[in-house]
Amino acid sequence: MAAEYRNPKTKAGNKMTKAQSTDIRVALFGQSGAGKTTFLVSYFGNQQRHSFEQKHGYRLEADDVAVGNQLLSRYYKMECGQFPDGTSVSSEYKFNLKLAGLSEPGLHITWVDYPGAWWESQPKDSAEKTSRQNALSGLLGCHVGLLLVDGMQYRRHGLSYVRALLDQFKSEIRRLKDAASKVTQRENFPQIWLLAISKADVLSPGTTAEMIGKEITMGAADQIKGVADALDSKQFGHQYLLLSSAEADGSKVLDATKCIGFQLLAPIALESMLLDAVAEARKKENGRSGLFAKVLDTLSSIVDMVDSLDDFLPPKYQVFTKLLKAMSIKEELNKGASHFREKQAAASKRGDIIAATASAMKAELSSPMARKAYFNNQA
Ligand SMILES: Nc1nc2c(ncn2[C@@H]2O[C@H](COP(=O)(O)OP(=O)(O)O)[C@@H](O)[C@H]2O)c(=O)[nH]1
Ligand SMILES: [Mg+2]
Structure with missing residues (x-):
């Protein structure tokens, strides 16, 4: 990984077209049946709704209209009680985050779906081998990895399920790394990872991410370390x-609009990139003045330091410099979501897309949903 950081002057942003700028790439992993397909359908379906935009001040649109329509028709089936049919192909889904009152998207989010069935078997023919290779190159260069822990299995089998899942995932990562080393000179797997408990609607009421996070951290410490070492993260x-993609009763969807956690993904990803940059700066400056690390560490007063911040961001984050800088201006999240939504509206009025996006993201991080559904055991 280190080699990638050696030339901080390479400003990837200069080469990017407008559409590619600030595209957060997220790799989605999970065993088959864990809820990936349903998640992608509901993620888009719910966040493109008018009532979502009214409440949150932004909405998602699909970059490709045909893909959007296809996802929507599956989402409307969910509204009628039906979970989407399974798929076994890998796909990329690109969404644009559109802030109310602004015509350009503030952010792009691309999901790379890696079929869980591929963990469990060898490619059945050369076509599948090729599509696995293509999927692999899509995974390389993702900023964030999301591993789904099936909430239903977790409720039924507890930690023994989590341990087995993590061991299986470790083996898959090792296989992927071997395959990647054959096609590219260096692997570039995501460094930032989220363990996401899917189907959270089936957990007992009152369950929080903190409760589960602490249980897994303690009860599967060895398996977590195994995966972390395999990923070098x-x-x-x-x-x-x-x-949660919906409230459901067995295989019937009761309410497709009752989803949990979706709007936290983009802001968590951005905040994690920022913290990753801090860690990187700290490593680099070890034994030197430590000025930049200190400045970044306080996540404050870096307003006039865009270019300097760039020097400390790994190239794949550099397109985010301005947005990360706007996110980092210290402002207590306990000011609450409505404070940030007001700031977002004011920024939109000024036409300041970066400030508006940063405020929209901070509103999510300071929401009651974040306190329930998100836990960082290092914070
Ligand atoms: N209760 C509940 N069940 C879900 C949820 N998401 C998926 N499921 C169930 O899990 C099954 C498999 O989901 P799917 O998205 O196809 O999993 P994939 O193989 O990872 O793509 C669905 O058919 C549903 O029965 C959820 O959010 N809540
Ligand atoms: Mg699927």
């Missing part, structure tokens, strides 16, 4: 998120 196992 110190981050793995620190962040936990509750996700």
